[in-house]
Amino acid sequence: MTAAQVKLSNVSKTFQAGTPPQPLHALGPIDLELSRGEFFAVVGPSGCGKSTLLEVIAGLTPATEGAVLFEGRPIAGEAPDGMGVVFQEDASFAWLTVAENVAFGLRRTNLDREERAARVSNVLSLVGLSDFATSYPAQLSGGMRQRVCIARTLVMEPRLILLDEPFGALDQQTRLLMGDELLRMWRQTGATVFLITHALDEATMLADRIGVMSARPGRLTDVVETRWPRDRDSRIIEHSEFGAITARLWKTLREESLKTIGRARESGGPLR
Ligand SMILES: Nc1ncnc2c1ncn2[C@@H]1O[C@H](COP(=O)(O)OP(=O)(O)O)[C@@H](O)[C@H]1O
Numbered sequence: 555m556t557a558a559q560v561k562l563s564n565v566s567k568t569f570q571a572g573t574p575p576q577p578l579h580a581l582g583p584i585d586l587e588l589s590r591g592e593f594f595a596v597v598g599p600s601g602c603g604k605s606t607l608l609e610v611i612a613g614l615t616p617a618t619e620g621a622v623l624f625e626g627r628p629i630a631g632e633a634p635d636g637m638g639v640v641f642q643e644d645a646s647f648a649w650l651t652v653a654e655n656v657a658f659g660l661r662r663t664n665l666d667r668e669e670r671a672a673r674v675s676n677v678l679s680l681v682g683l684s685d686f687a688t689s690y691p692a693q694l695s696g697g698m699r700q701r702v703c704i705a706r707t708l709v710m711e712p713r714l715i716l717l718d719e720p721f722g723a724l725d726q727q728t729r730l731l732m733g734d735e736l737l738r739m740w741r742q743t744g745a746t747v748f749l750i751t752h753a754l755d756e757a758t759m760l761a762d763r764i765g766v767m768s769a770r771p772g773r774l775t776d777v778v779e780t781r782w783p784r785d786r787d788s789r790i791i792e793h794s795e796f797g798a799i800t801a802r803l804w805k806t807l808r809e810e811s812l813k814t815i816g817r818a819r820e821s822g823g824p825l826r
């Protein structure tokens with residue numbers, strides 16, 4: 555199938571925010587197509603609508619205008635089968651072991667016990683947590699807890715994985731290593747990855763294509779192709795093109811971020 559796996563046509567989102575409610579144009583219009591199996595990253599100034607874009611694709615919030623298709627079918631208000639979302643917050647359950655956390659999503663499937671156990675054990679080995687199956691989240695580092703959350707999504711075998719700043723709370727070295735792991739999982743599962751990040755080097759290192767968003771209402775002002783080989787890891791930061799790509803992202807983003815800061819100054823509000 556050559557058709558796009560995800561297709562956004564003229565998508566906009568306007569919230570009703572504040573008291574009395576005022577329309578707040580958060581996103582769009584956006585046109586975007588994701589091909590099956592690609593790694594697409596999104597960068598953009600704070601508050602430009604990145605999370606809103608992810609939520610619209612995931613069916614967590616409806617678009618106000620335009621159409622979102624996933625594998626040819628319209629997204630209608632709920633996360634369809636075949637998609638998995640990972641958020642920044644550590645969303646693991648403190649009272650469940652690592653294996654129980656990962657098995658949690660499978661409770662509504664009709665897989666039998668053995669199949670569930672096999673899936674959980676495969677995914678734990680994929681994210682490097684086999685030795686921690688019976689540990690509780692509180693006994694793990696931040697990076698490991700985030701891997702539990704990723705494993706919980708992967709166990710459902712999604713064809714599209716959406717991640718909203720999943721490594722935002724981790725230190726730089728852990729972030730690079732988690733990036734390596736994400737690349738490995740991406741290759742092994744064959745899933746499409748849609749990653750939101752505020753770290754330009756992370757986007758450059760990980761993605762096949764990077765969408766740069768404008769200040770709110772977020773639109774795609776640039777889409778950069780990295781042309782990296784599929785088999786890559788964090789050592790790609792040594793590549794001669796790495797700096798040029800990151801610089802191009804920053805050139806576009808700097809102007810947009812300055813607009814956001816200028817707007818906050820004018821209104822005396824916080825930098826959102
Ligand atoms: N549920 C909501 N109701 C009202 N306004 C919202 C809601 N969600 C997000 N917004 C607003 O939409 C804009 C974009 O938010 P968001 O998508 O979270 O930005 P980002 O993820 O790029 O930081 C912000 O101004 C935010 O305050």
Ligand SMILES: [Mg+2]
Binds near residue numbers: 605606718
């Ligand atoms: Mg966000």
